[in-house]
Amino acid sequence: MKKRLVIANWKMYIHSPDAAKKFISLLKRKSAGLSGVEAWVAPPFTLLPVLKGVKLGGQTLSSYADGAHTGEISAAMLKAAGATFVIVGHSERRTLGDTNEDVHAQLAAAAGAGVVPVLCVGETARSADGAHFSLLEEQLASALRGAQSLAAKLIVAYEPVWAIGKSAEDAMQPGEVEETVIFIRKTLANILGRKEALRVPILYGGSVEPQNAATLITDGGVDGFLVGHASADLEQFVEILKSCRK
Numbered sequence: 001m002k003k004r005l006v007i008a009n010w011k012m013y014i015h016s017p018d019a020a021k022k023f024i025s026l027l028k029r030k031s032a033g034l035s036g037v038e039a040w041v042a043p044p045f046t047l048l049p050v051l052k053g054v055k056l057g058g059q060t061l062s063s064y065a066d067g068a069h070t071g072e073i074s075a076a077m078l079k080a081a082g083a084t085f086v087i088v089g090h091s092e093r094r095t096l097g098d099t100n101e102d103v104h105a106q107l108a109a110a111a112g113a114g115v116v117p118v119l120c121v122g123e124t125a126r127s128a129d130g131a132h133f134s135l136l137e138e139q140l141a142s143a144l145r146g147a148q149s150l151a152a153k154l155i156v157a158y159e160p161v162w163a164i165g166k167s168a169e170d171a172m173q174p175g176e177v178e179e180t181v182i183f184i185r186k187t188l189a190n191i192l193g194r195k196e197a198l199r200v201p202i203l204y205g206g207s208v209e210p211q212n213a214a215t216l217i218t219d220g221g222v223d224g225f226l227v228g229h230a231s232a233d234l235e236q237f238v239e240i241l242k243s244c245r246k
């Protein structure tokens with residue numbers, strides 16, 4: 001049975017080592033009996049070395065391996081700090097200037113170092129003429145260009161930018177999520193091949209809360225979630241995990 005995957009993107013919500021350690025130990029206790037679902041956590045970089053007991057990831061990375069790049073963190077540095085995965089191409093990083101080219105290079109750097117890339121794609125707005133589908137196609141094609149061999153480890157997160165950081169009522173409806181996931185899967189099949197595309201977990205992110213997690217997981221056609229604000233609230237995050245039980 002393929003487990004569902006729920007990734008907590010803590011962004012800058014949880015700061016202190018003590019609060020983070022307590023969160024993880026309570027998370028482990030409260031989610032211990034849940035079957036068919038796995039929780040991973042992407043804390044701020046500074047917390048990676050102090051946390052244990054759950055799969056950890058970075059929220060971004062440098063495409064460079066080393067050198068004069070002030071403030072940057074490489075894939076190997078992430079790995080040494082305890083990360084097994086990394087979020088790549090999050091819209092909040094794209095807003096800060098990361099281009100499709102940068103995302104492509106970061107993805108290759110992560111995969112090359114054996115760190116699982118969680119590739120984020122998503123449109124800033126939906127349009128009646130379906131232009132958002134072309135944008136998603138472009139984001140996927142450019143990120144995965146020449147990287148067919150990545151398929152074995154790749155995870156894709158569909159995060160419509162307009163639905164991020166709001167509340168369950170503003171999130172995408174399950175039917176629209178399902179339609180978009182089918183489109184993403186088809187696009188992945190064109191790029192990676194059908195068999196490989198079927199293996200890639202596709203997560204949804206964008207105002208996932210306890211109120212909408214159950215319908216999104218049953219009717220949205222996704223393999224799990226990438227959760228922002230609700231992942232920094234233990235009770236809410238555990239409720240979301242419960243919705244994903246199999």
Ligand code: 13P
Nearest residue numbers: 009164165206207228229
């Ligand atoms: P919210 O869950 O706060 O909308 O954030 C989603 C997100 O950006 C996860 O990466």
